[in-house]
Amino acid sequence: MSTKPKVAFYWCAACGGCEEAVVDLAEGILDVAAAVDIVLWPVAMDFKRQDVEAMADGSIAATFLNGAIRSDEQEEMAHLLRRKSQLMIAFGACAQLGGIPGLANMWDRNSLMERIYGGGEGGEPRTTHQDNGRSVHLPLLYDTVKTLAQVVEVDYTVPGCPPTPALLNDAVAALVAGKLPPKGAVLAPDRALCDECPRKESKPEKLSIAEFKRPHQILIDHEQCLLAQGLMCLGAATRASCGARCIHGNMPCTGCFGPTSRVRDFGAKAMSALTSLMEAKEDKAILEALKSVPDPIGTFYRYSLPASLLARKRMEETPNAG
């Protein structure tokens, strides 16, 4: 029996990008494989749920779980893996903050089902199906997308959409070396992206923004601070360590690395900072300038709606049981 630490990778409500991040280790994956035993990785290897259930509780050293939780199956797996693991690591923006799937919290289950399946033949998916005398259970979709931490206790978080291979490498290295920070930490520096932004120097000291621009509306300078160009760059509110990939690509930061540790609500803080810098003073002028932010939730909460203070759009009335 190997003495290498056992590691699991699992995905819930996610796009698969986080899995790519693992693959993006490229030949580095061999080092990981050399350092740890991968005991579960459904995207790459064939495992069944029963295999996990058969493992002893706490036998997995660490589970890297990516994706948000929005179905009963995902929640069950999160609980199961939590039980089997010493460490539960939220991997990527969806697990940490809800991520892009979290924007579904602007609706509820019924309205989503109606939107997607409404009017179609056969109606919406049912959770049980009878066929040939056998019953099949399909996962139940929740009204509300949750972060991993809202479902199970999370020990560490690796941020990003997706996290960089470097962050994963560092996390595994720390795990193997037993040099982990205090529980609850995000395994990345606790400063905002401006800190490592290649355009930091070009940011004016006293910025005043007349209105926000979207990338397609202007010719973007390659050197100057994107916010100073009027672009809605959320770098000042977003945790560093992505290597400013988007900025290098001449695109503004959209906030996928989430907030720094003192911030309770990423979107509110980002909004507060950027609107504070606006030029307009009078009510009318402010409202006019704010028209350049047509979708505040989609802008400021693109990755973090389920983790935000309000978490979801208010549900009008008690929805039907699914």
Next chain:
Amino acid sequence: MSTAQKPARRDGYVYFPGCALSANGIAYDESLRTLYRLLGLGLRELEDWNCCGATAYMSIDEGSAFLLSARNLSIAHRMGAEEVLAPCSACYLVLRKTQDYVAHHPSVRRKVTESLERAGLGPLNTVRVRHPLEVLYNDVGVARIQSLTTRKWRGGRIACYYGCQVVRPYDEVDKPYNPMRMDELMQAVGAPTTDYSLKTKCCGGSLTGTTAEVGLRLNYILLKEAARKGAQAIVTICPLCQFNLDVYQKEIARQSGERFDMPVLFFTQVLGWALGGEPRELGLHRSLAGQSLIQRWFAAKEEVEAYV
């Protein structure tokens, strides 16, 4: 404001004559219609109008008075009017008051709306109540009236008398203290006016019919002070004031020994004359007091062509 030309109302002003302008104050009705014609302004009489709800009604049963008034406003709204023209001061005030109370007092609004509904009528909405003095001053303007004047004023000095109702509590027709818009209009057509401190004092009004001695005294004070200030005639904007000041002059002369025989005219009569109206179509023959002066002042044959 006075020179601002508002776009002409598509269908003209909706006109609420009320009882006074249909009877005692018919000269006001005649001269108003003539003046509007001369100014090229349309005038549509309110369909199926009823008592405005003023004076006695308002004092005894405010609620019912509001209903009477509201019915008129509702019909005006049904006619597509945004405004309703009320030349009689009492009508003006009660309509204006109704509109105000309906807008600001939910209990009145509820009662009025329910009653209108039962009568198959819609709500008042925002029909604006207006008085001809303020319409002529704001919508037509002093300058335009001056430019349309075709007759030179041959009459004497006049005292402009506004009465108690149009300037308070609402100050939309003119300022409550020392109103001047009628004075300005009179001066625009060449008629000299006198300082008249009693412009907005009570004319004696309905008291003349009940407590005659008080009513007549108030009446007497107005005439006497106008004469003392050098006025030969009083010009007013209210049919009740005009009637009161006009018809009791003989009685006052009998009691006080002072004979005034002073014309009491509507401002629309003076303006209509200045703009070229004929004495009969302005109702000038209907005045009781001061007819000799009236005939001298408003003699058509002395008309001066193209007074510019």
Next chain:
Amino acid sequence: MSEAGGPVRIGVYVCHCGTNIAAVVGCGEVADYARSLAQVAVSREYKYLCSEPGQELIRQDIRDHGLNRIVVASCSPHLHEHTFRAAVEKSGLNPFFMHMVNIREHNSWVHEDRAKATAKANDMVRAAVRRVALQQSLSRGRVEINPGVLVVGGGIAGIHAAMTLANAGKKVHLVERQPSIGGHMAMFDKTFPTLDCAACILTPKMSSVKAHPNITLWSNAEVTGVAGYVGNFDVKVTRWPRYIDEDLCTGCLQCVEACVYKEARFPDGFNMGLSKRKPIYLPFPQAVPQVPVIDPETCIQFKTGKCKKTCVAACADRQAIDFQQKEKIEQIRVGAIVIATGFQPFDASRVPYYGYGVYPNVYTSLEVERLVNASGPTGGDVVLRDGRRPKSVGVIHCVGSRDVDSNRWCSRVCCMYSLKLAHLLKEHTDAEIFNFYIDMRTPGKGFEEFYQKLLNEGVHFIRGRVAEVTDWALDPTEEDKLVLRVEDTLLGTVRRIPVDMVVLSVGLEPHADAGEVRRLFNISCASEGFFLERHPKLAPVNTFTDGIFLAGCCQGPKDIPDTVAQAGAAAAEALALIDAGAVETEPNTAHVIEESCSGCRTCVPMCPYNAIVFDAAAGRARIEQVLCKGCGTCVAACPSAAIGQHLFEDAEIFEEIEGVLANV
């Protein structure tokens, strides 16, 4: 000072404030409730916590029970925060371990339902308990005080404040908007109730101001900029051109004599337009400085450039006249500011039914002050605008005072000056005088006696608000008279009183530009527009801005004795501040949590005081503690929550929010 290590032990103190709080809020219930909260070691109610025994109770508990956080539920922190901080500090605990809950102004005084008021108090106390647990030990900053003082306004208030400060050895800058100091008092004839001559008592003080080595007098000047803070105000003063060089002019007035206008023909402002002046004029004979001024609106040289300039010739080699003079900006630094900008008289034409501006023989009280003044437009001869001498005069009180249509407040001085004018008019003309009053208000030393004296002099007093002043005559006795129509409420009848002259006793109101002055100095106004004192009883000359004090009618209507007393008090407050040499500042400043700062610079433009600098070498922002005034705008703006604010930390406020809502 204790840093309060170890477990948090909170003491909660609920004040009854006599019955002020206890009558509505169940203080015992609140104290019981507080006792049930986590970390609360002691919870008590007490009748008057601000009293010495009340404070001692807290101190004793701190000693006996090892308390290290204190919550006081009582009145507004604006009233007693410093009291309780001092009490806590005296026991050796850091004063900023105390938090106040306002259950009086914000609760018992505004609510009636006992259960709901008590529930609200519980919520607020719970929030305070949770918040105070996080509060940290802080120390106050120290600011050195610049010993100079600026006095704004050269009326009797400003003059007295400036003299008091200067006599105490402080350097004073006195700035007056008019060409001369003296203010309204210089226009008065006699002063009530002693009837001593206003000029006799004022002009020596005016001369002393000019002569005082510690006073720099800038007349014809205005404060146009104020920056800085207590102890260190940077003030910009604009000295408007008077076109005569103050240093060169000897005050001989030959230029005025020599003006090409042989006759004075422009309304004289000092005499309320009742006399005429030339384009070059001395505002009034006793003006200080004794330097004429040229009015460019009426001076031919300014209007056409083609004057013979006889004034310049008359000035000869002194060459004091300078048509090219431009405004001059002076920049000074002072430690304290006394604002004494005074009042403006109510504009009587705003009450149209009294006929001011319509009937020539209707006067305002200030016009009559000039009319009865021996150095006034008529040399003290009371002649009406139409040349007649009045045989009867009506004095109407409360014009523009106690009136919902103009100003609601009582102007305090009008009853007395109306009595004074009645006396003077009677003395000058022997006319029959009628005073029309709503109530006679004579609550000052010698005031009631003065009223009695007037009654004995045969002045008529009619109790009733005059309905109108009119010229319509009912009978021959009223011809060519002004008729006052009034309900005599003592007789219970409506009267018509014909008189030759009407005096409108106009009230006092804030200057039309008081709002701009207020913004300039960053102080507050009460609803009627007078400047707001910090506390009506306990800090009547202080403002909410430290280092700025109020004197005279800019704070509210008052007579000369009260004005002088208040000016003295303002000067004393300024002296106390300056002589302390330094002042302690609230430690509520913002601070950068350096390890979290990304150097994004969002905070930099937030600060109106340029307290935030970006340290390019370190790549972090830094907040200069002495410049920070503690608004916290940068804290809310910081996208990484890398700025904190002492006393108002995010965590503390979050605890408060959660605290007030914890039972929802």
Next chain:
Amino acid sequence: MSEFEPKIVAFFCNWCTYLAADLAGTSRMKYAPNTRVIRVMCSGRVDPQFILEAFARGADGVLIGGCHPNDCHYQEGNYKALRRFYALKEIVRQMGIEDERLRLEWISAAEGERVKIVVNDMVGKIRALGPLRPKPQQEVTA
């Protein structure tokens, strides 16, 4: 069941609105006991997070009180508050929270009466709307 009593968290600036509320007290004006005032030095200190936190913790309404434009004790803090307010208003609206529940008022130290009017008006409007969260949300979940 007793009538729904809205709970309103109010952030009042130290120099204007807090003093106005003090003045309402010294003037013994009576108004609804539904606000819970949290004192901050300036409306510019009000972090949008505070408001969302209040809503998340069960407040039925949030009121921000600051000095009038041009009258800010700190010169311009209230303008920053105003910009954030409008942006947050849109966020809150998107999140399905009615407009009446979030309000910004400029109330000077002299306007004690205004505190009374605003609080009573806000309480009335929110009472009519009902609680922000009628009962623990019954969602489809595990």
